Amino acid sequence: MTKRGIIEELLARHQKYSHRQSETIVNAMFEEMANVLARGGRIEIRGFGSFGVKQRRARQGRNPRTGDMVSVEAKRVPFFRTGKELRERLNGGLHP
Numbered sequence: 001m002t003k004r005g006i007i008e009e010l011l012a013r014h015q016k017y018s019h020r021q022s023e024t025i026v027n028a029m030f031e032e033m034a035n036v037l038a039r040g041g042r043i044e045i046r047g048f049g050s051f052g053v054k055q056r057r058a059r060q061g062r063n064p065r066t067g068d069m070v071s072v073e074a075k076r077v078p079f080f081r082t083g084k085e086l087r088e089r090l091n092g093g094l095h096p
Contacts, residue, residue, distance in 0.1 A: 003030070037078055047085040054079050 001009075003026060010022045017025070033051065036043055043051040053076050061072040082090075 040076070045083070047083050049080055049082040049086055051078060051080050053077070 007019070007022045007026050010026065011017065011019060014022075033043055037051060037053055040053050042053075056075050056077055058074040059072050061070050062068070063070050
């Protein structure tokens with residue numbers, strides 16, 4: 001599903017919103033999620049999963065094209081961990 005698909009689903013479920021309002025709602029939600037993660041925070045959506053940030057330390061890597069050793073700087077990367085209900089649903093435990 002794409003962001004456009006989410007906007008269209010919101011429109012289908014709540015006809016009181018215009019397309020522009022639906023787009024604003026979805027954009028605001030994703031923008032705030034990105035802001036929380038950028039600050040190093042955690043997002044938990046019960047029954048779905050949680051988003052967080054992990055710290056990767058600096059290391060020596062290898063350029064796959066040339067084989068030369070390169071220095072890879074430390075960085076923060078986002079990660080997602082599924083919730084129990086979503087995991088069960090994906091594995092056939094629960095059905096909508």
